[in-house]
Amino acid sequence: MSSDESTEAGDAQREFVEQWRDPAYNCFSSGHKFCRNVCPVMQVTRNENHSPTAFHANIVAMEQGGLTVADVAEDYVHCTQCGACELRCPNTLMAGDFYRARTRTVDVVKAMRALAVESGLEQPNWKRWVEATVDRKNEPVLDVPVSQENVAKWAEGLGLEAGGETILFVDCEAAFYRTSLPRAVALILRAGGVEFGLMREQWCCGGPAAEMGYVAQSREFAEHNVADWRAIGARRIITLDPHDYITFTEDYPRYFGPAYEFEIVHITELVAELVRDGKLQLSKPIERVATYHDPCRLNKRKGIHQSPREILRAIPGLDFRDVDHVTQWAYCSGAGAGLSIERPELTRAISGQRLDRAAQLDVDLLVSACVWSERPLTEAGEHREPRIEVRDLMELVAESAGLEVTP
């Protein structure tokens, strides 16, 4: 520690502790760990260092000179930034509104990861991943050719134009990998009479980089995207991916301040409205037994849990077996915040656990509304007997609206 003290890293750590010490004490001085049983990572690792409590206590220990960022950096990999712990914490649940003191574990994790990167303590797989993203301007998705030429390839044959007031932002996973999803969304929007365009040059939203602690890179990507939005006169951005929704409603406003002028809409909210207003007819029955997976970033982080349920209930023929959104505080796919990149085995375990819960309802379909969750959930569903299929809510909507989504 003493050799650190004169260095830049030491300064960064001191500044960090200064900033986070008091919020950390709000947890430290409770320390009851009510959060622990909803934490998806803790549920599978059973290691107290991976618990929200530890994430706060470490900061107090750093203040006491007991721990340094080098001692704790790796612990903070073990978080999907699902937000469950914040909601479950009595400090938020019982008194947060009153004292304006929401527990901020997600921000703490992001900040500690940023401090780690700043201190040269990088996680090998994140580092590789971020480098590839910087190189290609989009996330390296599996083995698919990720590049600017291909970023709108999913839209081939749909006759979509760049520009306009409303922009559909298609995240990397959907643009390069699960292309059936953005195609479904485009057809739905068109059928519902929503006019929209695409960006001229779309880079990764920068959210994942921010989640892994690469703040400078995240900002650079944000600046590019916002410049593109402004250049084409965009006012409203539609996101398919709950992660983008978080990035555009939480990270971007932090980067751009009051000058940030965009309305950000998540597709489930918009489609629920279209269905409610009769602008989109869901008439083709889907005879399946399904349950819904609340994506963490919609339900726990943003409180969006009604609109997807409203949509599912509007689909004829669907036997929808719900698990209420509060119970789902403890559910996660394990895909968020880079966990699947650095600790794929944990993501697999968490997804497996999610599918076990679905299986208890005797369903053959798990509907998600988060493209990031779909890869690990699908894999977990395929490995079960009987198999449980995983589909995106919008794919189901397109089908029920009689829209033919060609691959």
Added chain:
Amino acid sequence: MTERAISDAVYDELVGILGPDGVLTGKSARWNRTRVPAPFPVHRWHEHVPDVVVLPRTTEQVAEIVRLANRRKLPVVPRAAGTGLTDGATPLNGGILLDVKRMNEIREIDLLDRTVTVQPGLNMLKLNEVLQPHGVMFPDDPASYPCSMIGGRIGTSGWSLIGARYGHTRDLVCSLEVVLPTGEVVRIGEGGGRKVRKASTGFTLKPLFFGHEGTLGVVTEATLELVPRPQAEFAAFFGYRDYDTAWRSTGALARSGFATLAGVVLFDEWKLAYLRRDDEAYIEQPDWLKSVVAVAMYGNEAEVVPAAREIMRIGRESGGTYLGDEVSQGDWAARHDRYAIPLHGRLRSGEVVPMSWHCEDAALNYSVLPQVHEEWHAIADRYIERYGIFDDWGIFAYTNGAYKPWGDYLVEIDIGIWEQRLDDEGWAAWLNCKREITEVTLKYGGSISACHGASRAGDVDYVPQELGGAFDVMKKIKRTLDPNNVMNPGKYLLDQAYED
């Protein structure tokens, strides 16, 4: 990166038992397994850090770890959820911290003889989630229900909020498997039966392993009592203009003798003030309200519905005003989460500062509650006045009789402590405050602790006085079972057993 605090030889042996994944030597792993929710002098955190953390999964692994420790005379400190409030799971002398969280399997659900057999790192909420479809539950229900674990419940001999109806932890464990301090694995129950609730073969050893705070071995499995999930629940909150009336009413309600009565709780004026600080969550109450009594019943509809009518009558006739369905049902449901909200902490000036919750819990007879109530608050008040770091969060009293709601009471005074500002002087003052509170308890014929244990600095000084000759028996047992003093050494002054 971090230097290892144990020798390579010990490390290698532990890895041989558990694999590298089960042995944690990193600093953050060790620092984080020192903390329990009770306030401690943060500036002296480093004094309590274990040398190594182990995460076993099986009884055999635990036995091997304990044998290794016994051979090398290394301390072993069991830790379940780490929610204990008297530092039981905090290593006093370093050594091996044995974290049982990975021992969280449900081994057997026996619906015919109504038992469930589990590992010690399982939490009650999780267990009951699995049991729910079977129509049964494990009715140990502390306020730490969502976080504490079976091993710790046994280690502390915990208290269940619905214990007046179903019994407390000690009544709800039929038998347990223990790795003794020398590494032998034994099953302790009623006689030798695993699922038998009452036997008379041999000494009744079972109670010895309740409240031992990890000093007599490691619990590796427990067979637990199951009860039917209650068909009906009833909760009523009554309000009072003064503590005395509320106390009398508590007695009347508790003496009603209904088998379905799960709890009668008496909250005093300080406690109400604490809860009211968060008026978003605590439904607003009239100013005249100085005390509240909460009653809860669980059982079949045929029992609960008529009994509830009777309870309403007793509550009103003994001076209570029914506070309405919204408070009664809503607040009862939220009771687990109301503790330890640090933001409710206030300095004398009214300034909000994050304070830690310290809970001093005594077991007391009904007759002495008013006197103890008065004297405890007077003590707290002196310390609040003199040191700027304490706050009085009120007293509540909870009837405890397993199957007999006329039993005695868990009485708890909650004190907020501004832990960030604790230094040696503040800590010493705090321990003195605890000692004074404890003296009052003993003066009125009570016991220092109803459920948290008295293994913490301050209270622990009075254990020999409370137990008298029985403390010598404790020492003899400790020395016999643990010849090398490896199990959680330093707790309960049991090191004295080895002085001669």
